[in-house]
Amino acid sequence: MNAMTDRYETLxxxxxxxxxxSFYYGNFQALKNINMPIYEKKVTSLIGPSGCGKSTYLRCFxxxxxxxxxxxxxxxxxxxxxxxxxxxxxxxxxxxxxRISMVFQKPNPFPKSIYExxxxxxxxxxENARSVIDDKVEAALRGAALWGEVKDRLKELGANLSGGxxxxxxxxxxxxxxxxxxxxxxxxxxxxxxxxxxxEELITELKERVTILIVTHNMQQAARISDYTAYMYxxxxxxxxxxxxxxxxxxxxxxxxxxxxxxx
Amino acid sequence: MSEPSARLKKDLTRHVKERVIEAILFLAAFVSVFTxxxxxxxxxxxxxxxxxxxxxxxxxxxxxxxxxxDDAHYGIMVLLSGTITSSxxxxxxxxxxxxxxxxxxxxxxPFAVREIAKPFLELLGGIPTIIYGYFxxxxxxxxxxxxxxxxxxxxxxxxxxxxxxxxxxxxASLSEDAMRAVPMAxxxxxxxxxxxxxxxxxxxxxxxxxxxxxxxxILGVSRAVGETMILAVAGGMQPNLTFNPAEPGATITSFIxxxxxxxxxxxxxxxxxxxxxxxxxxLLTLVFNLxxxxxxxxxxxxx
Numbered sequence: 001m002n003a004m005t006d007r008y009e010t011l012x013x014x015x016x017x018x019x020x021x022s023f024y025y026g027n028f029q030a031l032k033n034i035n036m037p038i039y040e041k042k043v044t045s046l047i048g049p050s051g052c053g054k055s056t057y058l059r060c061f062x063x064x065x066x067x068x069x070x071x072x073x074x075x076x077x078x079x080x081x082x083x084x085x086x087x088x089x090x091x092x093x094x095x096x097x098x099r100i101s102m103v104f105q106k107p108n109p110f111p112k113s114i115y116e117x118x119x120x121x122x123x124x125x126x127e128n129a130r131s132v133i134d135d136k137v138e139a140a141l142r143g144a145a146l147w148g149e150v151k152d153r154l155k156e157l158g159a160n161l162s163g164g165x166x167x168x169x170x171x172x173x174x175x176x177x178x179x180x181x182x183x184x185x186x187x188x189x190x191x192x193x194x195x196x197x198x199x200e201e202l203i204t205e206l207k208e209r210v211t212i213l214i215v216t217h218n219m220q221q222a223a224r225i226s227d228y229t230a231y232m233y234x235x236x237x238x239x240x241x242x243x244x245x246x247x248x249x250x251x252x253x254x255x256x257x258x259x260x261x262x263x264x
Numbered sequence: 265m266s267e268p269s270a271r272l273k274k275d276l277t278r279h280v281k282e283r284v285i286e287a288i289l290f291l292a293a294f295v296s297v298f299t300x301x302x303x304x305x306x307x308x309x310x311x312x313x314x315x316x317x318x319x320x321x322x323x324x325x326x327x328x329x330x331x332x333x334d335d336a337h338y339g340i341m342v343l344l345s346g347t348i349t350s351s352x353x354x355x356x357x358x359x360x361x362x363x364x365x366x367x368x369x370x371x372x373x374p375f376a377v378r379e380i381a382k383p384f385l386e387l388l389g390g391i392p393t394i395i396y397g398y399f400x401x402x403x404x405x406x407x408x409x410x411x412x413x414x415x416x417x418x419x420x421x422x423x424x425x426x427x428x429x430x431x432x433x434x435x436a437s438l439s440e441d442a443m444r445a446v447p448m449a450x451x452x453x454x455x456x457x458x459x460x461x462x463x464x465x466x467x468x469x470x471x472x473x474x475x476x477x478x479x480x481x482i483l484g485v486s487r488a489v490g491e492t493m494i495l496a497v498a499g500g501m502q503p504n505l506t507f508n509p510a511e512p513g514a515t516i517t518s519f520i521x522x523x524x525x526x527x528x529x530x531x532x533x534x535x536x537x538x539x540x541x542x543x544x545x546x547l548l549t550l551v552f553n554l555x556x557x558x559x560x561x562x563x564x565x566x567x
Contacts, residue, residue, distance in 0.1 A: 062456060069375070098458035108453040111472050120467070121457035170453070177457065 015040040015181055015211040020075035023056055030056045032235045043203060043212045045226035047219055053235040054215040058183050061086065061213065062100045063093035098125065101174035102183040106190050107166035109158030114150050117158040117169055121177035136176050144172035145202050164195025171202065184214040200225050219259060223247050231255045307546060310539035317533050323540065329503035331534035338537060340544055342505045346513035350424040350495055351488035353509050357428025358484050362435025370443035371465040389433035397497030400426035405498065418500030421509035427494050435484045442476020443469050475560050482556035486549050492517035516545045
């Protein structure tokens with residue numbers, strides 16, 4: 001219920017809002033009645049111990065769970081400005097993914113050139129005009145702070161890049177299609193500290209243009225980059241609030257125990 | 265130096281037992297190497313006898329293959345044309361169908377459909393080829409003759425099509441294995457950009473699995489080139505320098521069957537031809553295996 005009070009206190013525009021969201025893998029309930037706002041052009045972090053449902057929650061937003069049989073959503077994710085429930089059976093998950101892009105835990109570039117990796121989302125949308133694709137690829141690579149490093153080797157395989165560059169390539173791929181909401185699923189957990197720092201800087205820059213929801217294992221990372229933080233535990237949203245408040249004076253004892261390292 | 269203590273001394277029985285086991289394992293491995301070497305030795309030495317009588321130039325460039333006639337010609341091109349034509353027909357059937365089946369099973373089929381379809385597909389590969397041969401001769405050829413009445417009773421087209429059906433399981437099953445080995449992370453990456461299942465299958469999964477799919481194709485080619493019974497039964501066994509599948513023709517394999525069945529006396533030069541033909545066939549499959557090996561190395565995906 002913190003979510004509600006915060007929302008009315010801040011009066012920020014919403015990008016999305018989870019309402020009584022539950023999720024089931026077969027008979028197993030992985031998410032329990034989650035209510036949470038996602039504010040527009042802000043970075044919202046999801047923290048919590050392994051298996052708490054952070055990634056499961058994140059993957060509800062772009063309907064990734066639809067890819068596997070036996071998964072079931074309950075409740076709603078209200079998406080703005082459409083005021084449409086993303087989880088509705090009448091909503092096409094492909095249309096959802098056209099507007100909500102995702103960056104994964106492990107860099108997963110396609111076995112294609114750097115250029116084609118970034119152009120992929122545009123080609124999926126039927127864009128074939130060379131000049132349009134050229135411009136968008138360049139803009140996305142600049143947006144992902146990768147253009148300077150790869151502008152002379154766009155024809156090379158994406159897999160030839162280093163791990164950190166590959167992840168920025170995946171960010172460029174997710175950015176090329178001008179998404180409204182970007183989902184990051186522990187994007188730096190496979191990277192070294194320097195690559196991690198560059199991705200964090202990038203996320204901070206990206207929030208000028210796009211709303212960001214990020215799952216992270218690393219509490220310092222959540223404190224550094226996010227405006228809002230949600231602490232989850234065994235499928236429940238324990239506490240949601242402004243990042244500083246969550247880290248400095250959490251309202252709930254469980255949150256405090258996790259943040260201070262007494263638990264988790 | 266003193267004798268090692270009784271507890272640390274070499275255990276003689278254990279030592280001997282290890283050696284015996286090693287020898288048995290070596291012999292088992294040696295059988296396969298020996299067989300291969302022996303086959304190559306016999307093919308090469310018997311072909312050597314053949315090439316003492318027939319110049320290599322005639323063998324490669326003569327346009328007639330008539331070892332059974334008095335006026336004997338030994339132009340392997342004639343048999344090669346039959347092999348190539350029938351194999352091309354077979355691959356035109358097997359590669360598109362095999363690939364489509366693999367894409368369907370790997371990317372589209374629900375779990376239950378795949379569990380039923382795969383054993384059936386593998387059963388198709390277990391049918392003896394002689395049965396395929398009769399299927400070509402007694403079912404497919406008459407069917408094709410209804411559309412194309414001039415088609416001879418023995419022809420490479422019908423044999424090739426049936427051979428293609430025979431190869432489908434190999435191509436489909438190996439291609440499917442390669443596609444299923446593509447990590448889910450790549451598919452999810454594609455779906456997350458808003459791609460459909462078909463886009464994901466064709467633009468991400470197939471390119472990722474290309475080395476496995478290419479080896480499936482190469483295996484299909486090797487099977488087609490080496491296939492014997494279907495062609496012997498339905499292809500006509502008439503040496504015929506043609507690339508028209510609507511004509512009868514002999515392939516390297518069907519010619520070997522014909523001679524081995526006893527049309528020519530042992531020891532005659534005509535009889536020696538089967539070794540030269542066999543050597544050609546072996547070199548041909550060796551080349552395809554090498555291409556397959558090279559492709560696997562070149563396009564190997566490190567996910």
